[in-house]
Structures are given as C-alpha cells and as structure tokens.
Amino acid sequence: MDKIKIIGGNQLNGKIYISGAKNAALPLVCASLLTEEELILKNVPQLSDITFLNKLLEFMGNKITKNVYEENGYEAQSFTYKANEIKELVAPYDFVRKMRASYYVLGPLLARFRHVEFSLPGGCAIGARPIDIHLSSLEQMGANIEIKNGYVVADAPNGLKGAHIIFSKASVGATCNILMAATLANGITKIENAAKEPEITDLIDLLNKMGAKIQGRGTSILTIEGVQSLKGAQHHVLADRIEAGSYAIAAAITKGRIELINARAEHLQQPLRVLEKMGVGVEVTENSIIVDGTNKTIIGEDVYTDYYPGFPTDLQAQFMALMTVAEGASLVTESIWENRFMHVPELCRMGANINIHGHASAIVRGVKKLSGAPVMATDLRASFALILAGLIADGETIVNRVYHLDRGYEKLEEKLKAVGANVERIKAED
Numbered sequence: 001m002d003k004i005k006i007i008g009g010n011q012l013n014g015k016i017y018i019s020g021a022k023n024a025a026l027p028l029v030c031a032s033l034l035t036e037e038e039l040i041l042k043n044v045p046q047l048s049d050i051t052f053l054n055k056l057l058e059f060m061g062n063k064i065t066k067n068v069y070e071e072n073g074y075e076a077q078s079f080t081y082k083a084n085e086i087k088e089l090v091a092p093y094d095f096v097r098k099m100r101a102s103y104y105v106l107g108p109l110l111a112r113f114r115h116v117e118f119s120l121p122g123g124c125a126i127g128a129r130p131i132d133i134h135l136s137s138l139e140q141m142g143a144n145i146e147i148k149n150g151y152v153v154a155d156a157p158n159g160l161k162g163a164h165i166i167f168s169k170a171s172v173g174a175t176c177n178i179l180m181a182a183t184l185a186n187g188i189t190k191i192e193n194a195a196k197e198p199e200i201t202d203l204i205d206l207l208n209k210m211g212a213k214i215q216g217r218g219t220s221i222l223t224i225e226g227v228q229s230l231k232g233a234q235h236h237v238l239a240d241r242i243e244a245g246s247y248a249i250a251a252a253i254t255k256g257r258i259e260l261i262n263a264r265a266e267h268l269q270q271p272l273r274v275l276e277k278m279g280v281g282v283e284v285t286e287n288s289i290i291v292d293g294t295n296k297t298i299i300g301e302d303v304y305t306d307y308y309p310g311f312p313t314d315l316q317a318q319f320m321a322l323m324t325v326a327e328g329a330s331l332v333t334e335s336i337w338e339n340r341f342m343h344v345p346e347l348c349r350m351g352a353n354i355n356i357h358g359h360a361s362a363i364v365r366g367v368k369k370l371s372g373a374p375v376m377a378t379d380l381r382a383s384f385a386l387i388l389a390g391l392i393a394d395g396e397t398i399v400n401r402v403y404h405l406d407r408g409y410e411k412l413e414e415k416l417k418a419v420g421a422n423v424e425r426i427k428a429e430d
C-alpha cells in the first residue's frame with residue numbers, strides 16, 4: 001500500500017486550486033439513473049470514490065464516457081452518463097463495501113424501475129452509519145422493503161407515491177436519496193428536517209435542470225412535485241468546501257499564506273470564523289479565499305460539530321491538528337459521529353496533548369512542537385489531520401493507508417508540493 005512521506009518545517013505559500021466536491025459529485029452521478037437522456041457532469045474530482053461509483057453504474061448498464069478538459073488553466077474531468085439501457089438493478093456487496101455512498105442508487109432506481117436490491121453497507125470507522133431513515137422514508141412513499149441475506153430488497157410495483165416525511169435527523173444521505181426518489185413519485189412529497197448542506201443544494205439545482213419540481217432549496221423543508229420523466233442536463237460540480245477548509249489549515253499551521261482558488265466562503269462561514277478567532281488572517285475575494293498565518297500566533301478555540309450551517313464534522317480532525325500547536329486549550333465536541341477521534345492517539349504519538357472525555361469530547365492542550373512518526377488513520381479526514389501534523393513536525397512523518405486520502409483529496413501531493421511542502425508518495429512495491 002502506498003505511503004506519504006513528509007519532512008516537516010516548510011512554510012506553505014502560493015495558490016491551490018480547489019477541486020469539485022466529492023460529496024456533491026456522488027449523488028449527482030447517481031442522478032444519471034433517473035433519466036434515459038444524457039447527463040453531463042463537469043468538474044468531477046479525480047478520486048477513487050468516484051471511480052468505484054462509476055464502476056457500479058457501468059455494471060448496471062449506465063454508459064459512461066470521460067473527457068479531460070482545461071478549466072481556468074487547471075486540468076479537470078467531465079463524465080457523460082447515459083442510462084437508457086439499465087439491465088441490472090442489484091448493487092452487490094463487493095461494490096457497496098468499497099463505496100458506502102453507493103446507497104445513492106436506491107432512490108433513483110426504485111423511483112424509475114420500481115425495484116432495487118442493495119447490499120447493506122454495514123458500519124465503518126467513524127460510526128455505525130445506519131440507513132434506517134432512507135428505508136423508512138421509502139416505505140412511507142409506498143415501497144415494500146425486506147432485508148434478505150444482507151440485502152435490502154425494495155419494490156414499488158405501482159410506483160412510489162408522494163408522502164409527508166419528517167426526518168428524525170437531518171441526514172445528508174437520506175435527504176439526497178429521498179429527493180431523487182420523489183422527483184419521479186406520483187404526487188407531492190414534503191420532507192421536513194431535511195439537511196441543508198451545499199451539496200444538497202447542488203443536487204437540487206441539477207434535478208431542477210433535469211425537469212424536477214423542487215421547492216425549498218437551502219431550507220429544511222423541501223417540497224417535491226413528482227413528474228412523469230426527467231430529461232438530460234449539464235452541470236458543473238460545486239467546489240469542495242472540505243478540501244478548501246483542509247488546505248486553509250495547511251496555511252495556518254505552517255504559518256504560510258495560501259490562496260484557495262474557487263473556494264466559496266459562504267459555504268465555510270463557521271470554519272473561517274473559527275480560524276479568525278484562532279488568530280489567522282482570512283480574506284475573501286471574488287473567486288478565492290486567502291488564508292494568512294504569517295507571523296501569527298495560533299490561539300486555542302472551542303469547536304462543536306453540527307449540521308450545516310454549523311461547524312462541519314468533516315473538518316473536525318484537521319482543526320484538531322491545528323489546535324495541537326495553539327496557545328492554550330481547545331475543547332472539541334463531535335455531535336454527528338459516535339467514533340470520530342481516531343486521529344487522537346496518532347496525534348499523541350507525534351507529541352500532542354489531547355484527552356478524550358466520553359466519546360464526544362476532547363480537550364487539546366497546545367504544545368510547542370510535534371515530532372515526526374510513522375502514523376495511520378482509518379478515515380479520510382483523520383488521515384489529512386496527520387498530514388497537517390506532519391507538515392510542522394520535526395523530522396520525517398510517514399502516513400500509512402494512503403488509500404483513504406485518495407478517496408477524497410484530488411492530487412494531494414501535487415497540490416501540497418506546489419505550495420512548498422516537502423512531501424512524496426512512496427509507492428507500494430507489489
């Protein structure tokens with residue numbers, strides 16, 4: 001398995017181009033299953049999660065073509081999807097276990113083909129990750145759902161019908177799935193306590209371009225009037241707020257200055273506010289965010305993760321890396337996932353002073369220095385936190401299990417090298 005080697009100590013300065021958002025692209029890709037016409041997605045990030053999902057869709061009969069093009073001087077990729085001959089309505093275990101978000105095929109396939117079989121994904125490193133809200137909502141829309149041999153078998157012989165659904169939690173995945181299902185349902189669906197993440201707004205924008213009738217964009221109450229069929233469309237995936245936030249911390253922690261090209265400050269209000277409170281300079285321009293840690297003293301600050309527009313759980317680990325070298329203490333409370341502190345023992349091995357209280361809170365007391373070590377994490381964002389720690393640690397840090405990073409950070413080493421990091425990938429020998 002590949003590793004990343006970092007020699008800490010370089011200040012990072014320059015520009016980083018922010019890629020299309022992974023968590024927006026995944027449901028957008030699955031929206032292609034809702035129509036027999038062509039769907040063109042531009043600015044799709046080059047990530048293993050996208051590759052896995054495309055493989056599943058191809059297995060089902062979706063015809064996919066890739067095109068590489070230039071966008072603002074950077075290489076980008078687009079995909080054209082044509083799902084006019086879907087022959088497979090089963091998402092097998094081998095695909096789902098590699099790619100949890102393949103549950104996004106549920107809503108579209110059930111709505112359009114009235115049947116879907118989907119291997120239950122099981123838990124993962126950050127928590128149990130149930131999909132009960134997805135399934136109970138589809139049942140409320142008239143689906144019959146059975147669990148057989150580890151698979152969800154869902155049928156809606158007369159098609160899905162509109163329903164008034166109140167989510168028990170503002171789940172991102174369930175909101176996307178039920179939105180897609182409702183576009184082709186018979187009648188009106190109303191979702192209350194829907195998630196409001198920008199990735200959902202991006203999905204709504206695409207679905208409306210395809211002819212869906214969705215109201216309530218950006219709010220927690222969504223109303224969807226079902227239509228007979230959807231048409232093809234072209235869409236540009238929005239910029240990745242979590243990638244932008246991660247590199248913002250790279251600037252802050254190395255006391256450098258990075259301009260995050262294409263980053264959208266309106267999607268990062270809480271993280272940018274926390275950075276400013278920690279003493280980091282933040283400037284917002286028309287198409288970028290400039291994060292300036294030059295000559296700044298980082299001060300500890302408390303963070304509580306919450307549903308959007310609250311502080312994103314997907315930036316918790318990276319902020320914790322910054323807190324390890326802040327002046328004073330910081331309290332981190334994780335309210336979304338029950339097990340999202342896997343980075344803590346690894347950061348402590350690098351010299352951080354962090355105490356976990358219960359499973360939801362951690363106190364970080366800033367230390368003067370971290371020292372390099374071989375480390376690994378079992379989650380994408382935790383792995384990036386270790387990269388951040390490596391960037392300022394004395395000596396060499398080796399981050400193992402790089403496949404987690406390849407799931408969510410496009411051209412990681414290239415981007416970091418371009419701003420001055422001493423980082424390289426050590427390829428696995430086999």
Ligand code: EPZ
Nearest residue numbers: 023101129130131132133134169171172173174314336337
């Ligand atoms: C999405 O996961 C993201 N993944 C996650 O990003 C992110 O951490 C999460 O939203 C929260 O922002 C993708 O978009 C692919 P949820 P998702 O459904 O949709 C509970 C990353 O690093 N829940 O909003 O799976 C659940 O257990 C990843 O990029 C139920 O109880 O998250 C959790 O506690 C990691 N039943 C909470 O809701 C359900 O049916 C929020 O989960 C569904 C969720």
